[in-house]
Amino acid sequence: MKNMKMILQYDGSRYQGWQRLGDSDRTIQGKIEKVLSVMTGEDIEVIGSGRTDAGVHAIRQVANFHTESSMVPEAMLDYCYRYLPEDIVVLDMQEVDKMFHSRYNAKAKKYLYRIWNDRFHNPFYRKYACHIPNCLDIDSMRQAARFLIGEHDYTSFTTLKSKKKSKVRRVYSIDIEIKDKIIDIIFYGNGFLYNMVRIMTGTLIEVGLGKISPDAMENILSGKDRSLAGYTAPSNGLFLYEVEY
Structure with missing residues (x-):
């Protein structure tokens, strides 16, 4: 099981915030999980460093997710750039230690x-x-x-x-x-x-x-x-x- 760390930025203007809701198309977390789940063929849960509210933006948000996918980080990065909407961009993708947690490890x-x-x-x-x-x-x-x-x-x-x-x-x-x-x-x-x-x-x-x-x-x-x-x-x-x- 890989633990993937992402650095991303987004324009929160049209979203109801970071946290996934019933309508996943209106949240940042929901949008990203949807794309990653299709990419890997798995049910992906994305963990953010913190929850931003409706209308709030991020310049360098950090998140991580676990996957069994054999895709290399660069291929994942390219996939995200291709299929995420233009107001969400993943800037970096890398495999990290299995114990890394984007929220709990933040200093x-x-x-x-x-x-x-x-x-x-x-x-x-x-x-x-x-x-x-x-x-x-x-x-x-x-x-x-x-x-x-x-x-x-x-x-x-x-x-x-x-x-x-x-x-x-x-x-x-x-x-x-x-x-x-x-x-x-x-x-x-x-x-x-x-x-x-x-x-x-x-x-x-x-x-x-x-x-x-x-x-x-x-x-x-x-x-x-x-x-x-x-x-x-x-x-x-x-x-x-x-x-x-």
Whole structure:
């Protein structure tokens, strides 16, 4: 039994997210499993490094699957490129150790959130950036972001309801870069809770708009209450940027 590791990227605009649903044609996992199952003649289960939500994109998602197929990795790669839709591309395919697990072995992740900050939206970025028409105060956003770095309980920044699962994570860095009208926020941490990046982004946007003080971020964190933080930023600006092992 081979364990195959894939690196892939996708435009999540027309999908209901990564996780397979009843309608497999509307999910990334479902689309890939369908192609791989036909390719190998087996029922293939694809394991992703994490689940991206509806409308969320990936620049370097990592996944693995097990197969008895005798096809070489390069042939598998070519097959995927031929039969997957144009908005899903497998960039690399290789056989790895049988113990490799794309989700459990992940050590850290980076997410990119892109904002188009201008009075008018850009029609070419409408699927890949959140449009904020009012000018954002980048310095205030950077001040606020510093409070989010480190090991904290991020209950205020998740919609995860479970009381049994730990909400403690470590965020290594949050970098905010601006070029012309594009603002990129790069979140780097050992793991992220459900909607955590989008809620942190929405809160930072509200700081940039002057609705929340940068210093308030400390109280939002310690309050451990979702209602204290800002809104959940739209999915179209979010990209899974990189997964580290």
